[in-house]
Amino acid sequence: MQRIRVRTRVRGLAAIGAGLVLISGCSSSSSGHPLNLSAGATPLVTTEAPQDAADVTLQGLAVSPQQMGTGWTSQDVENGDEVNGEVTLDLCAQNFPSEDLRIGRHQFSLIPPGASADSDQAVLEELVAYNSGGAQQARNELLNAAAHCPPGLHQLPEPGVPAASFKITTLPANSSWLPGTVAVNVAATTSAGQKEDDIAIYQFQGDFMAGVYAETTDGKPDSDELKAAAAAATLLKTATATTGTSAGPTAGSTAG
Numbered sequence: 001m002q003r004i005r006v007r008t009r010v011r012g013l014a015a016i017g018a019g020l021v022l023i024s025g026c027s028s029s030s031s032g033h034p035l036n037l038s039a040g041a042t043p044l045v046t047t048e049a050p051q052d053a054a055d056v057t058l059q060g061l062a063v064s065p066q067q068m069g070t071g072w073t074s075q076d077v078e079n080g081d082e083v084n085g086e087v088t089l090d091l092c093a094q095n096f097p098s099e100d101l102r103i104g105r106h107q108f109s110l111i112p113p114g115a116s117a118d119s120d121q122a123v124l125e126e127l128v129a130y131n132s133g134g135a136q137q138a139r140n141e142l143l144n145a146a147a148h149c150p151p152g153l154h155q156l157p158e159p160g161v162p163a164a165s166f167k168i169t170t171l172p173a174n175s176s177w178l179p180g181t182v183a184v185n186v187a188a189t190t191s192a193g194q195k196e197d198d199i200a201i202y203q204f205q206g207d208f209m210a211g212v213y214a215e216t217t218d219g220k221p222d223s224d225e226l227k228a229a230a231a232a233a234t235l236l237k238t239a240t241a242t243t244g245t246s247a248g249p250t251a252g253s254t255a256g
Contacts, residue, residue, distance in 0.1 A: 071113030101134030
């Protein structure tokens with residue numbers, strides 16, 4: 001990404017000249033739409049997926065342009081299907097051991113009519129398959145990072161990217177999301193004074209996670225991000241029922 005993006009996968013801070021990438025939870029590549037807050041995450045080396053996760057492809061869980069509306073398109077993020085060397089969770093530049101439990105990922109942009117994949121209007125989705133127990137561990141780590149984001153500047157790992165401070169706000173539950181969803185507003189400010197405000201919505205079911213990321217102007221998800229998150233919830237429920245994976249968290253709020 002070539003802008004400030006807060007990737008908790010909400011965007012990713014990379015390349016100040018063309019914009020920063022500040023997102024919590026997105027790819028460490030320069031494309032995509034979140035802030036690469038990957039703080040020393042260890043590249044995953046596991047390649048064999050458990051049977052329950054292998055029964056359904058992550059591409060089959062992806063929100064389609066048709067679900068978003070007339071004229072929407074999609075575009076894969078560079079290295080969006082890679083696990084090795086790519087970051088999923090990096091909220092507040094914290095450490096996420098669950099990164100080593102990932103066995104697959106698929107990241108792409110949903111693009112409204114007349115926009116581009118790098119536009120502020122695009123919505124990013126990232127799907128991740130984990131070894132058994134990994135999705136629940138990732139959720140717990142996200143909750144901890146959101147609740148304990150230290151003040152001050154945090155240096156991101158990407159070369160040439162400035163340090164940034166983060167203000168994390170946990171959002172209330174939405175009836176269209178899965179129980180136990182973790183949703184956060186990530187407001188990032190770099191040492192050079194550049195700012196970005198993003199929303200990351202993480203939903204979990206069985207051994208899968210679906211993250212939906214987009215920019216915000218008012219600290220709340222807009223109608224397009226809400227539509228994408230609702231569609232992601234429906235797809236995750238169907239996939240879990242098909243694969244027979246264990247149920248995800250049952251908490252009734254995003255912080256539950």
